[in-house]
Amino acid sequence: MALIDKLVLDVDPLRTSREFRYIFTARVVSLFGLGFLVVAVPLQVYRLTGSTAQVAAVSAVLGVTTFAATFVGGVLADRYDRRRVIAVARGTAGVAFAVLALNAFLPDPKMWVVYVAAVIDGACGGISATALMAVTPSLLPREKMAAAGALMALTGDLGAMVGPALGGVVIAAGGVGVAYALAAFTTAVTTFCITRLPSLPPTHVADESPLRSVLSGFRYASGNRVIGGVLVCGFVTMLLAGWSVLVPEYATEVLGAGPSVVGLLYTAPAVGAVIGSLTSGWTGHLRRSGQVVFLLMAVSAAGLVGAGLTATVAVALLGLAAHGFGDALTDIVRYATVQKHTPDEYRGRIAAVWAAQVTAGASVGAVVAGAVAALVPISAALPAYGAVGLVITALLWATWRTLRRLDEGTSLERVA
Template identity: 60%
Template sequence: MAGLSRYAIDLTPLRTSREFRYIFIARTISIFGLGLLLVAVPLQVYDMTNSTLAVGAASIVVGSSVFIGTLFGGVIADRYDRRPVISLARAAAGVAFAILAVNAFLPTPQLWIIYLCGVIEGLAGGISATALMAVIPSLLPKDKMAAAGALMTVMADLGTVASPAIGGVIIAATSVGTNYVLAAVSSGITAYCIARLPSLPPPVKNTESPLRSIASGFTYAAKDSVVGGTLLVGFCAMMLTGWNVLLPAYASQVLHAGPAATGLLYSAPAVGALTGSLTSGWTGTARRGGLIVFLAAMIASAGLIGVGAVPLIAVTFLGLAAHGFGRVLGDILRYAVIQTETPEEYRGRVAGVWGAQISTGSAAGALVAGAVGAAVGPREAFLLYGAGGIVVLAVLALTLKGLRTYSSAAAEEDDLSAAAQ
């Protein structure tokens, strides 16, 4: 029984840190609100315009704003007290959601208001997420970074599955305006939870110009073999998430699956990710954690190969679940490495680089997967996409020795304790 408990998700950060509990609650509520928007905005824009291009434009507006907010959020987090930065950013997002609600209840809602609020939401979200990531290492010991990452990840995975489904039910029962109202309320609660934290100023106030400060964050990451290598592997791992653009064609043309089965397949990675998160207790003291970062991404790639190799719905579900399992395991370990190894004075900017590699990697992955799928077909694209991921990761594992041989201080202490016994 004691052996099994080692694998259960570590709840210590929630039990021991009041401040982390506030952050966890704030993040959970925020994810719920954002999930409601994930359904409301596309449905409203399409209902107003009957144009998928307009829906895509709304996504691009938010995505590009998040990217900008992430980079400049890192600069702000390394220059000012992080508590008011996060709280004010969430309050600004709440104002944008309230404006969306008012606009939705108007007799003739305005499209430009939706796009404008998308800019505010994206900037605020990028800033708050970056500052929030920079805060956590100051609240918990280093050996609990993996546990914190797992807790944040499991809640994000649950929220991104449940909240859009709830949002769809709410829209069907009432209107998109209700979703916006609830999103605004959730942002207000989030801002209140963050305001309950103590003052969280950076230890060394960065006084460089914003652009030079962003550049210095990238420079630091590039020079540090462990941090830089972790970010590079993270970019590759995010590129692997582009598979979702292949699934509609694969389900229709290869599996001959209907909408219900296709929806089930889209949920498969979340099932794998949830399994990985709930059994992640061992990651905090894992030996050769750097090597496991590569292996986790390879598991995610192998899952995609399995999808293309055996065109059966059950195998596709298992392959995508394996992909989700590998992805979340890599996310947790990379998060722990970044949070543990980044110096305090660079945490905001490195968190900004982390956020940037997530958004750019996902976009690049979707573009690559779409291009490969158009050229060779969806089944072959899954095979090539997964195999290409394994090849690239193998090359990186051979060249990034600093990350490949990395073990956390907690793992080394665990080894010493075991040897002493």
């Protein structure tokens, strides 16, 4: 029974912290609303323009704006009341979604409205996500950071699985305008939940310009061997995030499979990630968290290798599920380690670096995966891609002594 308790997802943060319950509820509701947008925006753009390039352009505008806004959010979160920063950002995004709904109901919807809304959504999303990460350590004890990370990861994984599916049903029944209206409504609920939090100002505000503030955050991260090491490990997980671009050709040429199997291959990592989050209770009791980060990174990369070394669909699905499992647990342990070792006055800016990695991950990984596919046959591309991750993980383990020797039961000075 004790072993089961250690494995099962730790929900203590939800039981013990009213404020964390508000954040959790806000995130769950928000992710479902954003899931509607994932389907509605590209579908409307394609209907209006008949151009896949336009769909890609809107996506690129959203991604670039989000990436830039994460750093703005980091500065704001380290200067102003974090509750207010999140509430204003989400409230503004909700107005943009309402405008999208009104535009969609017009006889002749305008594309420029979609582009403006993409800029606003990207800016608000980058700012609010960064500030939200900076808030969590203020609400929970240090030993509950892994549990908080697991709960947040679970909401993201479930949102990615269920939100777009519900969005498709909503659009089929009522059109994209209804989906936009529901996204605006869920964002209003999210904003209300955030306003129920207490005031959450940073404990110390540096007297420096915004640009210097961003640079000082980078200097602190690079100078701290624990935080810097965790963020470098995050860069490796970024490199592995582009596996999805290999799937269509791999499924066709190696597995001899059709669209239904392609859908399952895309879903498998999310299933593994959910299993990882649900069995993450043990992550809250770690001492050698650095060693565990490296081990889980190896599991994630090895899953891609295993998926690519087979022509059997079932084995490929298991390999991709193992990749998602290792990736989710890696993020949970890294999240907890960063939160435990970041002083309050730097939390916003360190969260910005974290969020920027997440935002840029799929794009950077896609470039790396594409380069691998250009160098080797598709039958070898997926295992070669995973092998790159294994080699880099091994090199980091061998060279990053501080993270490898990190013991949460000792002081940083003893492992530095």
